[in-house]
Every structure is written in structure tokens, then in C-alpha cells.
Amino acid sequence: MNELEQNLEKYAALAVSIGVNVQSGQTLVVNAPLDAAVLVRKIAKKAYEAGAKHVYVEWNDEDLTYIKYKHAPDEAFLEYPMWRAKGMEQLAEEGAAFLTIYSPNPDLLKDIDPKRIANFTKTASQALSNYRSALMADKNCWSLISVPTPAWAKKIFPDLTEEQAISKLWDVIFDVTRVSLADPIQAWQEHNDRLAKMVEYLNSKQYKQLIYEAPGTNLTVDLVDNHVWHGGAAVSENGVRFNPNIPTEEVFTMPHKDGVNGIVRNTKPLNYGGNLIDGFTLTFKDGKVVDFTAEKGYETLKHLLDTDEGARHLGEVALVPHQSPISASNLIFYNTLFDENAACHLALGKAYPTNIKDGAAMSKEELAQHGVNDSLIHEDFMIGSAELNIDGVTKDGKREPIFRNGNWAFELE
Structure with a gap:
């Protein structure tokens, strides 16, 4: 063989x-x-x-x-x-x-x-x-x-x-994907455990807001009350552990659908519907995209944003260090599964109900009351780079560094 x-x-x-x-x-x-x-x-x-x-x-x-x-x-x-x-x-x-x-x-x-x-x-x-x-x-x-x-x-x-x-x-x-290692399954179990520690830390913080600053980006994102961070392995309704993405390097949670303000610029091309969208900015006010530009794929982006009301609101915020193995390859993959795990990203459209406490058991109406976005789409786009800084704002208004120069601003044991 x-x-x-x-x-x-x-x-x-x-x-x-x-x-x-x-x-x-x-x-x-x-x-x-x-x-x-x-x-x-x-x-x-x-x-x-x-x-x-x-x-x-x-x-x-x-x-x-x-x-x-x-x-x-x-x-x-x-x-x-x-x-x-x-x-x-x-x-x-x-x-x-x-x-x-x-x-x-x-x-x-x-x-x-x-x-x-x-x-x-x-x-x-x-x-x-x-x-x-x-x-x-x-x-x-x-x-x-x-x-x-x-x-x-x-x-x-x-x-x-x-x-x-x-x-x-x-x-x-x-x-x-760690397949080249001697024991990929063991390597993935260890990787999932590392991501679980980051998830536990962020869940203990329960930040009120995230503030993003980078060239072309100045964005404030409110997080829903009782938001839940996830990353790596997930657990099904029947209690079975699985990995939704291979590879994955992200931890992610839920923004409030009406609590996003400012401007954000993409850092990698977005492959959407067999077309590339690139060099684009989105301007948010009270959670909604109110203006946008694109150097490539403007019409495709316009149709994406016009899918339904929820398509102009965010459903996910995800943190990925710039030094991730996928980013370290120095490749643009033109494939969201890989590119989103090389850079911090946001997602337009439907939120994962598991990113809010007891969300999987809530009705659509209950989710909406908690600020959870709904849409026919869920489309990730990459905003991370070596120049991205992210702060978390605590419930008492204190501002703490989460990312500096594209990477985690702290280390966990």
C-alpha cells in the first residue's frame, strides 16, 4: 500500500x-x-x-x-x-x-x-x-x-x-486535517480538548460585546445574553460526540441580531454559488447591513444580502488565530471550509440555536425574542489577519484584550 x-x-x-x-x-x-x-x-x-x-x-x-x-x-x-x-x-x-x-x-x-x-x-x-x-x-x-x-x-x-x-x-x-500524523484520531481528540479549554474560558467570561479593529474594520458586536461558545467537537441530541468540520480551528458564538454596528472588510475571497466575491465591505447599523461595496462579485453579494430579511444580519462570530495550521500554509483555498479555519470570520444569516443556553429547545418565536437571527442562508466570510485586534467588553464595562495582531492575547494552561 x-x-x-x-x-x-x-x-x-x-x-x-x-x-x-x-x-x-x-x-x-x-x-x-x-x-x-x-x-x-x-x-x-x-x-x-x-x-x-x-x-x-x-x-x-x-x-x-x-x-x-x-x-x-x-x-x-x-x-x-x-x-x-x-x-x-x-x-x-x-x-x-x-x-x-x-x-x-x-x-x-x-x-x-x-x-x-x-x-x-x-x-x-x-x-x-x-x-x-x-x-x-x-x-x-x-x-x-x-x-x-x-x-x-x-x-x-x-x-x-x-x-x-x-x-x-x-x-x-x-x-x-492531521491525517499525515501517525495517529490522526488521537491527534483530533487532543485538538478537541484544546479547543474545549478555550470554549470553557470564553463561556466563563460572558462578554457583553466584542470590538474588532483592523485596516478597513471598526466593528462592535453585541453578544446575546446567555450565549454559548462552541468549538471542535459537538454533541448530538442522542449524546454522540462528532466533529462538524474537518479541519476546524475555530471557537464561535452568537451575536445579537440587532446589536452590530460599524464597518468590516473581508480579508479572503468568498466562494459563493460558483462565484467569487472579494474586496468587499459591509456597513452595519443596529444589526443590519445598510451599505456594502465589492471590488469583485458585487451583484452576487447583492443577491446574497437580498435573500431575505435575516440575510443582512449576523448569525455567528468565530475566532481563529492567524497562526493556525491552515493559515500557516500561506494558501488561499477558495473553499470556506478551509479559509474560515485560517482566519476569524463572521456569518451572515441563520444562527446556530445551540449558541444560546437551551436554544435547541426554543421555538422560532422564542429565539427571536432573545435576539437570535433567522434566515434561509448561513454564509461565513473571513475578516481575520495578522493586523486584527479584538477586545471583549465585560458586563461591568471593562475592556479586555482577546486578540492582538491576529492571535490570542492570552494563554491557557
Whole structure:
């Protein structure tokens, strides 16, 4: 067995045991591009060895996606196959685990009318809202991982041949996911424990506000009362520990939907709907984006913000040190799963109900009363850099350093 084969075996084991933590008798649903077939077969075998009853695979193909966007009539993007949405809901209700292999081509739809993309994104989000809400409330175990695809690898490494780019990207993925270590599962357990210590510290602080300062950014974010920080491993409704993202370097919590004021500038491109948005600023007043600019992808950003009322409010604040392993690679991944774990980020749209005490048990109305944002979207964008400073404001008005020059301003034992 060569080195790539060994690493693929370890990656599959990591996804099954640490990512979704498949339980005996459980169904695993895998959403994957055709390029991931070799890994998916290994994941299926590992899942059955762990006791899975079924492994269902939902394949996707970006060439077919492009063909539809290019040639289908406009009304096609206002419909979603409800049999599929209902099927995902049923699987969630029956306790399935969900693994998504996320490897989008950043330029796939660059010549497609942004309105067509926005229409289908909204239509799909509406159809899948119950399923997505279940996952965001951690009712089920779910996880995201990535594999190199030709278009994505060439975007990161344009000077290499396609074969070289894919090989290079595999090496990077194995490094930042700790797969290249002798025992990735043990390494992840230790990593989750480190993030848990940071979570415990921040939860003990219960800051009233976070203040962000960097070139182009001067932002004040109110946090909801009884907010809860999370990071690393999560726990499902049935008490099963899982990792929603592999890799992950973040700890995150909930802003008050009406308590964000100031301006923020992105520091990495945002890959949204097969288009890149970059060089953008968002200006907030009383929680809402009231003005925005973009050097690239302005129309795409506009459609994103116009998805619904909640799309112009924040649903997440996340802290990631600039010295994270992913940032240390000095690569722009054009893939939010990686880029958001290289830099502090914010998310427009729906908040995770688990980021407020007892939030998973609250109704939509109760969540709204506590300042929790709701939306059809949840879109992370990166704002971190080596120049970012963040302060926390305590309930008695004291201002304490959290980040200095992009990294933690304190150390925990």
C-alpha cells in the first residue's frame, strides 16, 4: 500500500469515527462529487465496519450543474424536487448521520446570470429548511470534509499541471486535517480538548460585546445574553460526540441580531454559488447591513444580502488565530471550509440555536425574542489577519484584550 492509499484509509477512518461518529445500526448519508468516488468507497467500508446499517450516497457532478444553469429555462430555478427534500427530512428524523464532501469549483458559474443562481439557492434553501435546521441544532451528527478536484486544485496551484496540483492539494489536506500524523484520531481528540479549554474560558467570561479593529474594520458586536461558545467537537441530541468540520480551528458564538454596528472588510475571497466575491465591505447599523461595496462579485453579494430579511444580519462570530495550521500554509483555498479555519470570520444569516443556553429547545418565536437571527442562508466570510485586534467588553464595562495582531492575547494552561 503506497503513502496516498494509506492516507486515504486514515482519512476515511477519521471521517467515520471523528467526523460523524457512526453508531451501530445507524444510516450514513454521504453527499459527494464524482471525483471523490475512491474515498467514498473507503468511507462506506469503514462505516459498515463501525456497524452502519445503510450507507446512501448522493452523487453530484459540477459539469451537469453548469449545463443546467447554462441551458435550463428560468422557471427551472424556482423549483426543487420535494421528494428529495422530504427524503432528507425523513432520514434526519430517523437519526441518520450526514457527511458532505465539499469541493466546489470557485469559478464554475462565473458566466451565469447571478439572478438564476440566487433564485435556485433560495428555492433549495426553502425546500431543505427543516433538514438544515435539524443539523444546525445538532439533532443529528454531521460533518464536512473535502477532496481535491481538478478545477479546485488548479485554482490554488495554477502553475502546476492538473496531476501535480491534485497531488499537492492532497498533501495539504492531509497535513491540515492531521491525517499525515501517525495517529490522526488521537491527534483530533487532543485538538478537541484544546479547543474545549478555550470554549470553557470564553463561556466563563460572558462578554457583553466584542470590538474588532483592523485596516478597513471598526466593528462592535453585541453578544446575546446567555450565549454559548462552541468549538471542535459537538454533541448530538442522542449524546454522540462528532466533529462538524474537518479541519476546524475555530471557537464561535452568537451575536445579537440587532446589536452590530460599524464597518468590516473581508480579508479572503468568498466562494459563493460558483462565484467569487472579494474586496468587499459591509456597513452595519443596529444589526443590519445598510451599505456594502465589492471590488469583485458585487451583484452576487447583492443577491446574497437580498435573500431575505435575516440575510443582512449576523448569525455567528468565530475566532481563529492567524497562526493556525491552515493559515500557516500561506494558501488561499477558495473553499470556506478551509479559509474560515485560517482566519476569524463572521456569518451572515441563520444562527446556530445551540449558541444560546437551551436554544435547541426554543421555538422560532422564542429565539427571536432573545435576539437570535433567522434566515434561509448561513454564509461565513473571513475578516481575520495578522493586523486584527479584538477586545471583549465585560458586563461591568471593562475592556479586555482577546486578540492582538491576529492571535490570542492570552494563554491557557
